[in-house]
Amino acid sequence: MNYIALKMLMGDRGKYLGIVMGLTFASLIMTQQPAIFVGLMARSYSFITDLGLPDIWVMDRKVQFVDDIKPLQDTELYRVRGISGVEWAMPLYKGLIKARLSNGNFQTCNVIGLDDATLIGGPPEMLEGRLEDLRRSDGVIVDIDGAREKLAKPPATPGGQPVPLKVGDTLELNDRRAIVVGLAKVTRTFQSQPVVYTTYSRATTYAPRERKLLSFVLVKAKPGTDIPTLIQRIQDDTGLAAYSQEGFKKLTVDYFMQNTGIPINFGMSVALGFIVGAAIAGQTFYSFTLENLRQFGVLKAMGASNGTLLGMILLQAGLVGCTGYGLGVGLTSLFGWSMRNTILAFKFPWQLLVFSGVGVTLICVFAALISIRKVIKLEPATVFKG
Structure with a gap:
């Protein structure tokens, strides 16, 4: 049958x-x-995924998703470092800064400022150069997709292909010189803007002058420390918001699900x-x-x-x-x-x-x-x- x-x-x-x-x-x-x-x-949370080392992200209570930056005072970093159960806490700057290209055009970039001493929070994969090269004068690392596309130089001949940004080229970030010392592979962001890494102190000079410039505090818990308990302790002692990596991802996804x-x-x-x-x-x-x-x-x-x-x-x-x-x-x-x-x-x-x-x-x-x-x-x- x-x-x-x-x-x-x-x-x-x-x-x-x-x-x-x-x-x-x-x-x-x-x-x-x-x-x-x-x-x-x-x-929408690719930046959190790429930055996989910290256990906890500390931020202002009003932050709704990863790109909704509410800057903190630098003194908050030391308050977090003094909490029991914290192995280390490092500053992170994240902001949108316009880059001036060689042809005079402007391109908004995601500028990431890493702790000067440890460079914690760097790109997940380096393609050219070394992460330590950020300590060189005016050094920045650019993601490879941004270097090939939105930050690329104009074609050498009319109708030709744009020339990708390479190590040794220069940019202007907020009228300050930046020298490309490396290229990295990062996950594309929600808006697919170029990502530029530099040191925290240099990022604060690129950024428009504000009283508060600290975007996030990255926290690593001591071995054996219960993460939810440490999160609650940070929130109680500092009055700031603290999320695990998965919690911060969920906060970001929930925002896009509910507000778009x-x-x-x-x-x-x-x-x-x-x-x-x-x-x-x-x-x-x-x-x-x-x-x-x-x-x-x-x-x-x-x-x-x-x-x-x-x-x-x-x-x-x-x-x-x-x-x-x-x-x-x-x-x-x-x-x-x-x-x-x-x-x-x-x-x-x-x-x-x-x-x-x-x-x-x-x-x-x-x-x-x-x-x-x-x-x-x-x-x-x-x-x-x-």
Whole structure:
């Protein structure tokens, strides 16, 4: 009976391909769009991920996400260092500063100021130069994507390719000279702005003059110290906010989820893909069933039970579902691979495979149910009338 079910399904190539294409489209939308959404959310806290050494981030209580800087007084650093359970606490500057390029244009950069002595908080991967080179006069390290794109020098010839920034080139940050001493690989930020690393003392000279310039205090707990307990102790003793790495990531993601239209926009795309896929697959599968009612009726007249016919329809729905799901996921993976070196955000965790699999399963169940109802109510005698 399974062989007969498959022969019936593939006998009409047009309808078979129509069902598969509908499910492929649904699977593609239900994996590609969430993958882009997850990639965007991951970029919103990419700076926290790249800076993986500290256990705790200390900041002003009004900070809502990682780029919402509320500067602290430098004396807060020493208050945090004096708390029991803190192995070390280091300052970190993070701010947006305009860089003047060689052609006179301006480009806003994320400038990161690291502790002068330890350079804790540096880029995760150096491509050229050394982190210690930041101690050289006016030294800065630029991320490779920014050096190739937004900070690149104008083409040497009209219509040519921009010339990437390289070690030894100079920039102007807030009318002060900066010499590129290294190139690093960092995760793109949410706004994909160039990232420039320098020392904390130099970053405060680049920044516009303010009374408070300390963005974050990075804290490492002593071995054996309970992180949640230390966080609560820092909050009680200083009156500042303190988060673990995961807690700070969650704070950032929650802000974007609650205060931007990104989740709604991507959610509507996924819902549209599900609805269109269900409509195409359901209508085509139902039409296929109607055209094969005579065959089902003959089988029923020959003694096939409703359970047997139900199994045949489920087998047909399962086959087209697996085929469409596999093609959709494959196309999504191919899309992500082709976009790996572009500015597009894309992240494909295994949970999305489960999500799209459940979605395709629901579509197949819907398509099967509307067909099963017709077959179950079929009277074998009607097949031989006329």
